[in-house]
Amino acid sequence: MSSDETPGQAAELLEAVHRDLAATALPLALPGADAARLDIGDALAQLEDYILPRYRSLDAPLLAVVGGSTGAGKSTLVNGLVGHAVTRAGAIRPTTRQPILLHHPADGHWFEGQRVLPSLSRIRGTVSQEPLPASQAGPAPDAAAISSLVLVADTAVPQGIAVLDAPDVDSISTDNRKLAGQLLAAADLWVFVTTANRYADAVPWRLLLDAASRDIMVAVVLDRVPPGAEAEVSADLQSMLNREGLGSARLFIVPETALDGMGLLPSGAVQPLQLWLRELAADAAGRSDIARRTLNGTVKALGSRVDAVAQAAGAQExxxxxxxxxxxxxxxxxxxxxxxxxxxxxxxxxxxxxxxxxxxxxxxxxxxxxxxxxxxxxxxxxxxxxxxxxxxxxxxxxxxxxxxxxxxxxxxxxxxxxxxxxxxxxxxxxxxxxxxxxxxxxxxxxxxxxxxxxxxxxxxxxxxxxxxxxxxxxxxxxxxxxxxxxxxxxxxxxxxxxxxxxxxxxxxxxxxxxxxxxxxxxxxxxxxxxxxxxxxxxxxxxxxxxxxxxxxxxxxxxxxxxxxxxxxxxxxxxxxxxxxx
Incomplete structure (x- = not known):
């Protein structure tokens, strides 16, 4: 933001962009019109879910969205980060229909209202006093519950950062895929989970390239890496990240390992990622830099999207x-x-x-x-x-x-x-x-x-x-x-x-x-x-x-x-x- 640009002026511009995008109609069947209409919908959702809330609350906790392909182990990873089962994991797909947002109890007020993701209603979840197997934890899959967000306060989550377990980006459910995209677009940083045998899949990479265009901070978790293959697989993945402009992404390796009787990873398997998140949460200035970097990249990407809509509107005219x-x-x-x-x-x-x-x-x-x-x-x-x-x-x-x-x-x-x-x-x-x-x-x-x-x-x-x-x-x-x-x-x-x-x-x-x-x-x-x-x-x-x-x-x-x-x-x-x- 320039020295002569106040936060109020920036918010006023963003609100005008939202108003005029919402009023933009592209009724004629022209080449590219369908894509432009999708751009309008995506831009409006991102303004509502992320850009405007973040401009108004730069000091709010970071939102780290955990996303990835079907069966990559996202829910298992989230459970491992907090040390007990809070989200449902299992063989039946999709396991994550109703997204769960984990936050420190002191950060609850930032998420209980409609500040972020205002289109999703809130459901207050609780942490069970009795340990539950991962296959039973969290809300049961329910297609009708996709319009809500479950908030779970947990002291295992460091203050200053919240973790959101998103649906599969390649889910067989169209609604799940849309919701996953919406949640990832509202993130301050992504924790992207993939596996040793699926890290080159096209769908995740489309989203990772979108992250690169937004200059968002990305952590890539390479899950279920067979013993002895860590160096080869991680080197190949790092090479792909470098080629696509994501060389600064943090890469974490989770070896292939047996889960315990509660369906949890061994405590050491996710310790590097856990430590990194805690360090981010403890550094107020660092958190602010991450928020501003992501916000700035998102606004830049929004400008390109609005420019494309303007061209489509010109073609319509x-x-x-x-x-x-x-x-x-x-x-x-x-x-x-x-x-x-x-x-x-x-x-x-x-x-x-x-x-x-x-x-x-x-x-x-x-x-x-x-x-x-x-x-x-x-x-x-x-x-x-x-x-x-x-x-x-x-x-x-x-x-x-x-x-x-x-x-x-x-x-x-x-x-x-x-x-x-x-x-x-x-x-x-x-x-x-x-x-x-x-x-x-x-x-x-x-x-x-x-x-x-x-x-x-x-x-x-x-x-x-x-x-x-x-x-x-x-x-x-x-x-x-x-x-x-x-x-x-x-x-x-x-x-x-x-x-x-x-x-x-x-x-x-x-x-x-x-x-x-x-x-x-x-x-x-x-x-x-x-x-x-x-x-x-x-x-x-x-x-x-x-x-x-x-x-x-x-x-x-x-x-x-x-x-x-x-x-x-x-x-x-x-x-x-x-x-x-």
Missing amino acids: HAAGALAGDARDAYRDAVARILEATRDGALLRGEVLARWQDFVGTGEFFRAMEQNIGQFRDRVGAFFRGEPAPAVRVETAIETELQAVIIDEAANAAEDTDRRWRSDPAGRQLLGSDDLSGTSEGFAEKAAAEIRAWQGGLMELIRTEGQGKRTQARWLSFGINGLGAALMIVVFSMTAGLTGLEIGVAGGTAVVGQRLLEAVFGEDAVRRLARTAREDLHARCQQLLQVEQQRFLARLEIPGGVAPAVLAGHAAALRRLAASA
Whole structure:
């Protein structure tokens, strides 16, 4: 810790790391995501079980966790350290399901609360006044008891250090293996037990390499070494430790020997290890150095783990952005196609064209265009006042045709987005078995309502434009519905994309609408009205399809997600904290 970094600031950083890791969600099925989720769980457990408790209580007793492979003799070793049976040993595996923590009676208050390993409940054990065989000592194996920690106060344990007998690291029980890993991650130092014929096994070495990355103090106990093989086996094991960066680990040899009638080792077999632990316990400054060394190494390793999570979160953010981009592109293209269909003359065919021709007629109305504008207005005004219904039929036909275009393009966008997402593992996971390749329920009714609202807004434009004294009489004579129908026709023919024989009919009919509007409002006003009406239609179509695309985008919304940059900042701060120690 640097001179300007207080313990309170360090604890505040660690608590922020814990909070943000807990809030980090990696929901997308990306390569490496499963490993990153495990990293998050392991980091949270280590913060809760070891790092935060140790930062808050640097003077607490050291926790020495005894771990190793199945049948390595961990429980027998622990019993030998205290001189009587306190943990169950035997041939039935696993013997250690419920971990036992042995401590000096004066150190009980450090472990009775939830200071360390807070996820495990506490059970107070007692030392039997009558000696028990090792096969009967300790709690009986119980799969349901794996969530608890048995505390045993024993004066044979030196004050200042506690010994925890952990389950097998390679247990056939998944829960046991997880618990063993959790307990080893909470250790200030490891007493790692292996045998002469199993010291090269892969599983223990993975944990020993993790110890090397944390710079944790390790004592390796080589158990059941046959007579005459001590030098050869210990030299080979020491060579392996040196190669893997564990050359400073203390190595203790326990020869192969018969157990006494109570299932205990001869007192001299574990005396070197026993003496070493007592020397550690008696040296307050040394204990503090061990605690700080392990804590510093663990924080450094945590920084690397948080950095990996930050990279995984960044990959998630990038993938989510790509999926969101696919959805937005598909629906944006759909809006563009809708607008193109409304300006290339396509809507002036079929039913819309027929209703418009019914409305304006094909004879007298066109001849009126050749007369002066006054006669034109008078004739058209009389025509409109006598036949209001045809204008409404034009509106209805436009609504029906425009609704069909919008529904079709919205369905195309949904199908396109669904196809793109299902071609990606992350998108496929988000969709699951849901079929989003069509429009949402009630979309047709929403589209129709939006079109009617657009038509209503268009009528209001005409009313507003016709409020002047000079034009009021004109638009009143032509009628709101008639002028509205004419404006819709003009909007839908602004680029005159008609070809072939239709241009003479539909194109000419659109010109009729434009001339009529110009006669009432003037040429500039007509262009302004048409532009405003088109922009309003564009905005309404955009809004409709943006709501539709939310069916996809909502699946990318992860409440409480933490930005990758925040996690990367935490990783850098943890590295600085470790480097300052």
